[in-house]
Amino acid sequence: AKRAGGGDYAIFDATMHDDAVSQLTLQTDLRQAVERGEFHLAYQPIVDPASGAIQSFEALLRWTHPVRGPISPADFVPVAEEIGLIRQIDRWVMHEACAQLAQWQRRFDDPALRLSINVSAAGFVDRDFVTALSDVLDEFGLRPQTLELEITEGIFLHPSAEIAGAIGAVRDMGVRIALDDFGTGYSSLSYINRYPIDTIKIDKSFIDGVGSNRETRAIVELIVKLGATLDLNIIAEGVETQAQTDILMQIGCRAIQGYHFAKPLTPEDATRVLAAGGAA
Numbered sequence: 457a458k459r460a461g462g463g464d465y466a467i468f469d470a471t472m473h474d475d476a477v478s479q480l481t482l483q484t485d486l487r488q489a490v491e492r493g494e495f496h497l498a499y500q501p502i503v504d505p506a507s508g509a510i511q512s513f514e515a516l517l518r519w520t521h522p523v524r525g526p527i528s529p530a531d532f533v534p535v536a537e538e539i540g541l542i543r544q545i546d547r548w549v550m551h552e553a554c555a556q557l558a559q560w561q562r563r564f565d566d567p568a569l570r571l572s573i574n575v576s577a578a579g580f581v582d583r584d585f586v587t588a589l590s591d592v593l594d595e596f597g598l599r600p601q602t603l604e605l606e607i608t609e610g611i612f613l614h615p616s617a618e619i620a621g622a623i624g625a626v627r628d629m630g631v632r633i634a635l636d637d638f639g640t641g642y643s644s645l646s647y648i649n650r651y652p653i654d655t656i657k658i659d660k661s662f663i664d665g666v667g668s669n670r671e672t673r674a675i676v677e678l679i680v681k682l683g684a685t686l687d688l689n690i691i692a693e694g695v696e697t698q699a700q701t702d703i704l705m706q707i708g709c710r711a712i713q714g715y716h717f718a719k720p721l722t723p724e725d726a727t728r729v730l731a732a733g734g735a736a
């Protein structure tokens with residue numbers, strides 16, 4: 457299979473994307489993937505750039521198709537959303553990630569070790585979501601504060617009462633909320649004003665330009681300052697170079713995630729990094 461630049465996925469090229477037959481096959485295969493256990497999770501460390509210490513991990517979904525090989529979540533998550541399968545997948549992710557987190561907390565005797573998972577809009581506003589979340593925390597004996605849910609602005613397309621209810625219920629439970637891909641939507645600022653968000657993840661598109669573009673750097677600096685003022689945790693996403701890391705540290709950003717420190721890791725590799733005390 458062709459390989460995506462720097463990544464590990466088989467590429468769906470434009471013709472495959474447009475091909476209705478291929479889309480249908482993908483849908484059928486996705487349905488079976490859940491039953492056949494073809495999903496697994498990768499874990500990418502989020503680190504303090506000054507010390508290299510791991511603050512948390514983000515769980516990232518992986519699908520190894522029996523014939524096509526690894527397929528990017530950017531390609532199959534939208535399809536899973538379309539065919540109503542994302543809730544089931546999100547539940548699987550939640551359970552698998554919490555099992556892993558509990559195992560790490562025990563093994564490294566660190567009940568404060570944190571993990572974040574991505575939750576789709578459909579999964580988040582699902583009526584049973586909060587119950588499922590509470591069940592899974594109970595099952596693994598996790599402190600709610602050690603789990604963070606990453607949501608994107610897409611979620612705010614739902615009626616605001618529904619959203620406010622879901623966010624309120626999650627926060628009442630003690631689980632944290634992160635706003636993912638911050639800055640890419642239309643109303644990022646209004647959402648942090650309106651909802652009890654704990655964490656902002658500055659989108660990679662800003663981090664890409666932080667070293668080369670004066671305006672971009674000013675925007676990132678502003679977001680970091682805003683975070684300090686509003687007592688929000690700020691994470692810079694997609695940090696790929698030492699130069700970006702240096703600038704982010706200068707600006708006062710204390711959490712970074714990206715290939716420069718570590719790619720998404722297998723559970724075994726993530727465990728090794730934790731055992732080594734954080735240095736990748």
Ligand code: C2E
Binds near residue numbers: 533575
């Ligand atoms: P995201 O939540 O914004 O995740 C960050 C993406 O950036 C991940 O891609 C990660 O592997 C990639 N990344 C991290 N550091 C770097 C870097 O330094 N450079 C570059 N070029 N990329 C970096 P991934 O794993 O392919 O996931 C793509 C998207 O798929 C995610 O974007 C998220 O929206 C979605 N996704 C992933 N896992 C899940 C899941 O469990 N549930 C749901 N609903 N969506 C998921």
Ligand code: CA
Binds near residue numbers: 514574606636
């Ligand atoms: Ca994310």
Ligand code: CA
Binds near residue numbers: 636637657659693
């Ligand atoms: Ca993101």
Ligand code: CA
Binds near residue numbers: 636637
């Ligand atoms: Ca994204």
